[in-house]
Amino acid sequence: MLGSIATGRTEIKGFLTGEDCLATMAAMQSLGVEIKQPSATEISIQGVGLHGLKAPTADLDLGNSGTAMRLIAGLLAGQEFSSVLTGDESLSGRPMSRIIAPLKLMGANIESDCDGTPPLHISGGLQLRGIHYDLPMASAQVKSAVLLAGLYAGGVTSVTEPAMTRDHTERMLGSMGVMVSKSDGKISLQGGQQLQGCTVNVPADLSSASFVMLAALLAEKADVLITNVGVNPTRTGVIEILQGMGGDITLVNMQLLGGEPVADIRVRSSRLSGGDVDPALVSLAIDEFPILFVAAAAATGKTVFSGIAELRVKESDRIAAMSEGLRNLGIQVDESPDGAIVHGGQFGGGTVQSHGDHRIAMSLAIAGTVASESVLIKNVAAVNTSFPGFCQCMASVGADISPIKAI
Numbered sequence: 001m002l003g004s005i006a007t008g009r010t011e012i013k014g015f016l017t018g019e020d021c022l023a024t025m026a027a028m029q030s031l032g033v034e035i036k037q038p039s040a041t042e043i044s045i046q047g048v049g050l051h052g053l054k055a056p057t058a059d060l061d062l063g064n065s066g067t068a069m070r071l072i073a074g075l076l077a078g079q080e081f082s083s084v085l086t087g088d089e090s091l092s093g094r095p096m097s098r099i100i101a102p103l104k105l106m107g108a109n110i111e112s113d114c115d116g117t118p119p120l121h122i123s124g125g126l127q128l129r130g131i132h133y134d135l136p137m138a139s140a141q142v143k144s145a146v147l148l149a150g151l152y153a154g155g156v157t158s159v160t161e162p163a164m165t166r167d168h169t170e171r172m173l174g175s176m177g178v179m180v181s182k183s184d185g186k187i188s189l190q191g192g193q194q195l196q197g198c199t200v201n202v203p204a205d206l207s208s209a210s211f212v213m214l215a216a217l218l219a220e221k222a223d224v225l226i227t228n229v230g231v232n233p234t235r236t237g238v239i240e241i242l243q244g245m246g247g248d249i250t251l252v253n254m255q256l257l258g259g260e261p262v263a264d265i266r267v268r269s270s271r272l273s274g275g276d277v278d279p280a281l282v283s284l285a286i287d288e289f290p291i292l293f294v295a296a297a298a299a300t301g302k303t304v305f306s307g308i309a310e311l312r313v314k315e316s317d318r319i320a321a322m323s324e325g326l327r328n329l330g331i332q333v334d335e336s337p338d339g340a341i342v343h344g345g346q347f348g349g350g351t352v353q354s355h356g357d358h359r360i361a362m363s364l365a366i367a368g369t370v371a372s373e374s375v376l377i378k379n380v381a382a383v384n385t386s387f388p389g390f391c392q393c394m395a396s397v398g399a400d401i402s403p404i405k406a407i
Contacts, residue, residue, distance in 0.1 A: 001075055001148070003045035004033040005053065006176055008197030010045040015202060017041075019385045020065035027072060030056040047197050050151065055081035059119065062087045064315065064358075064385050067141055070099045071169075073120055074145030077108035078152025081124040090315050090356055090382075092118045099145045102133045106149055106157070130155035130191055137310065138283040140166035140234075143187065147173070147180075150189050158188035163283045166234045171259045172200075203230035203262045207287045208387045210238045211362050214291050215399055216267040217247050218298050218370045224397055226265045233261070237284025241292055245272040245299055272299035274344055279307035286310060290363035293322040296342035297331040298370065309338035315382070316357035325352040325364045329371060349373025358382040362390055369399045 001024065003010030015021065017040055025043065029035050032054030034046040048054075053076075062068040062085060069085050073096070076083050086092070097116030104110065109123035130153045133146055143159045147169060150157025162185075170180045170187055176195040181188045209229050216224040231239075231251060243249050248270045251263040272295055285292065289311055296303030311318035319340055323333040330348035334341040347367050354361035354377055361380040368375030380403065383390050394401045 001028060001071060002172055002176055002195055003047055003197060003200075004028045004031070004035075005050050005075070005151075006047035006195035006197045007049050008047055010047060010197040010200065012043045012045070012200045012202060013041065014204075015041050015043050016205070016388075018388055019063055020068060023061065023063035023065050024068040024072075027060045027062060027068065030058070030060055045197070047195070050192075050194055051080075053079055055124075056083055059084040059086045062091065064088050064091055064382060066091060066094050066315075069118065069120070070096070070141040070145045071148060073099055073110065073122060074103065074148035076122050077103045077106070077110065077149045078126070078128045079124050083122050083124070085118060085120040085122070087118050094118070094315075095313050096120060098137070098139065098142050102131070102142065102146050103149055105131050105133065106146075106153055108149065128153035128191075130157040132158045132160070135159060135161045138163040138165050140169070144169040147187065147189060150191055151178070151193060153191040156188055156190055158186055160186045163280070164234055165283050166232065168232065168260070175200075175259050199258075201257050203257055203260060204228050205386075206230055206232075206235050206238065207359075209265060210288045210291050211366055211387075211390070212393065212397060213238075213242065213247075213249065213265065213267045214295055215366050215369055215394065215397065217242065217249075217270045217272065217295070218366070219269055219398070222267070222269045222397070224267045226267070228262055229265050231261050231263045231265075234284060237281040238288035238292065239265075241277055241281055241285060242272075242295060244277075245275065245295060245303075246270050247272060247295075274299040274301035274303035274342070276304045277306075282307045282310075287359065290318055290322050290359045291366065293326060293333075293340070293342055294363050294367045297326050297329075297333075297344060297347065297367065299344045302341055302343045304339070304341050306336070306339035314357070314359075316355040316360060318357065318360065321353075321355045321357060321360045322363065325360065326367070328352045329364075329367060329375065347371035347375075349375055351376045351378065353377075354379050354382070356382050358385045358387065362387060365390075365394070365401050369394075369401065
């Protein structure tokens with residue numbers, strides 16, 4: 001997205017050919033941006049400048065990507081042309097009022113279904129104005145949508161977040177020449193700043209690495225090194241939580257890569273213990289809670305999760321989906337509106353439902369690697385959303401996870 005509205009060329013190395021990334025790339029191409037893919041892991045973007053996007057000839061289908069829809073909505077709110085954002089069945093049920101509200105305060109006109117879900121109809125030709133917005137919940141996606149709209153607004157746009165969230169957008173804006181100021185949880189930028197194309201080296205994704213991490217922790221006599229993983233401090237909650245449960249996880253070969261901290265992660269077999277997970281870590285591990293549910297189920301004692309109500313409006317209701325899946329494998333889980341208590345035990349075999357959610361499917365697959373009998377997970381095609389090659393990756397460390405065709 002940022003390379004598209006920059007001047008000059010942006011070269012990206014380490015590109016993931018997951019469905020979310022491909023949907024985002026297709027959307028930017030539909031907005032008139034020339035994007036080439038010389039190899040599976042490289043893309044080259046010829047930026048059109050801040051005001052060079054063109055009206056799409058059809059609705060922009062963002063598939064399953066909530067991140068793409070929320071950020072592109074911010075990007076398109078200040079354009080001269082109108083546009084429509086759509087998605088698959090899962091994305092069409094996700095809440096978008098949280099971005100519509102601040103964007104309307106900036107002068108945008110965005111219409112959604114009556115319950116605040118997609119499709120989003122974004123009017124063009126409106127002059128945006130900078131605002132200060134206090135985020136009602138910690139959300140990097142809402143923060144980023146407002147900041148991207150702020151590039152097209154008059155004056156200063158600022159956001160204050162109640163808890164630290166992922167700051168990849170601010171870091172990337174800075175690396176492309178935009179002055180972004182941060183102070184006491186407030187992030188600000190002046191509208192009208194031009195971005196410059198650059199070379200981006202994308203590190204390995206910590207969310208995806210977390211599945212390998214837990215598989216290694218639960219295995220017998222495992223010692224696994226996961227290389228070149230992004231360890232941005234706004235993302236490392238999963239490491240802190242697993243270490244707090246007794247996980248033998250160390251970071252080595254720390255370095256900065258394009259402004260992002262990167263390290264190799266060494267993981268060795270460990271005995272995990274339950275406990276109360278600090279709610280202050282929720283925003284730093286929001287996507288990793290499905291795999292943390294599995295960690296809790298494999299730990300001794302009980303683990304208490306609270307302050308995670310946001311999981312109920314992800315690709316699925318992840319609290320309910322993980323509770324159901326673990327119960328089907330013989331684990332006791334007590335749900336609450338904003339959390340759950342997971343009682344450690346032994347995974348049995350059985351059939352579980354992923355509810356079309358990639359992180360639920362992969363988390364339950366990791367549970368299956370240490371179950372007493374085989375586990376069948378249904379409706380797993382969405383794994384390609386974020387982790388194409390998941391089964392092959394897990395096989396490389398000895399896990400027996402195989403896709404089978406539906407009958």
